[in-house]
Amino acid sequence: MPARPTSRSQRLMQATRSAHDGLDNRIISAEPFQDRDHYVRLLEMQYRFHRAIHELYGKALPLPPALDLPGRGRLDRVRQDLADLGRSPPDDLPLPFNAARMDPATTIGWLWVAEGSTLGAASLLKRAGALGLDETFGARHLAGHPDGRAKSWKSFTAAVDALDLDQVDDALMLNGARDAFLYVRTLADDSFA
Template structure:
C-alpha cells in the first residue's frame, strides 16, 4: 500500500483514494492521450470500445442494493447506456455487454466507482476534444457530457457520500486496492483495443 496513505490515516476516504492512486491515474491519463483518441473518428471508435468495456463491466455496481445504501442515488449515475448510444450514433456495432467485474468486497467496489465517477469530472477536457471531430452531447459524445447538476457539484456530492462512510482502515485499504484494480483494468483494456 502506498506509504503516503499509510502515514496519513486521518485523511478522509476521497483524499486517501487520491493519494493512493495518483501515479496510476496519471499513467492512465498519459496513455489515453498518447493513443490520440480524438485525432479522427476511426481513433475515437477505439476509444468508445474501450469505454464500452470499462463501463460495461461495472454497470451492475450502479444497481447493487448494498452499494446504493452506502451511496444513495448511485443508480442514477451509470453511463454505460450513453456509451452504447454513442456507438450507435457513429454507426458502429454495439458489442454485447462484457462479463461484469467482481470486486473482492463492497469497499473494493467503492474504489472502482471512485475511478468511474472521477473520470466524469476529468471528462470536460475530453468532451471539448470530441467537438473537433464534430461530436457533442447529442451525438457521439453523450457519455462525456456533464452531469445535469454540473461536473463539479456532482463530484462534490459523490465525494461527500464517500467521506461520510464509517469504514475501518482495512476497508479503506480495500477501496484503494479496488481503485488500483480499476486503473489496471483500464490500462490493459486500452492496450488490447487500440492498435499498437
C-alpha cells in the first residue's frame, strides 16, 4: 500500500518543529509564571507579535469566510490583559513587514504560526491561574476559541491543506511560517533579556 502524501500542514509542522521547540524552551527557561512581573514580560512579547500580525487577519486571502479570520485576532485581548495588570502596551519596536505588501501565501504562513499557538495556550492558561489570572482578567488572549481549540485549529489546517497552490506559493507559505517563528524568538529574547 503506497504511503499517504504528506499534507501541507504536516509539512509546515515538520519544517518548523525545531524553531517551535527552541521558542518553547526559551520561554519556559524565562519562567514567565514565576510572578506577575515575569508574566507581564510574556504579555509584552505577545502584544508585539499580535500588533505585528493584526492587519494580516483582515487581508483578502484564499481561505473560506467561515474561518472568520478577523474574529481570530487577539491584539485587543492582549491589550486588555496588560491594562488589567496596570501596564501600557509597548510600542517601541517597528513592525517587521508591510502587511499591505505581503503576498497571500506568506501571510497564511504567519497566521498558521499564530493560530497554532492557540493550542499551547491551554497549558499557559492553567499556569496563569496560579497567578490569579484567567479568561476574564489578565489572560484573555490565552482563552480558547468559542468552538474549542482543537476544532478551530482543525478547521484552519483543513482550509490551508485545501488551498490550490503551486510550488512557489507553497515555499512562500513555509518561509512565512519560519519568519514568524524567528520574529517571535527575537521578541522573546528581547522581552526576557
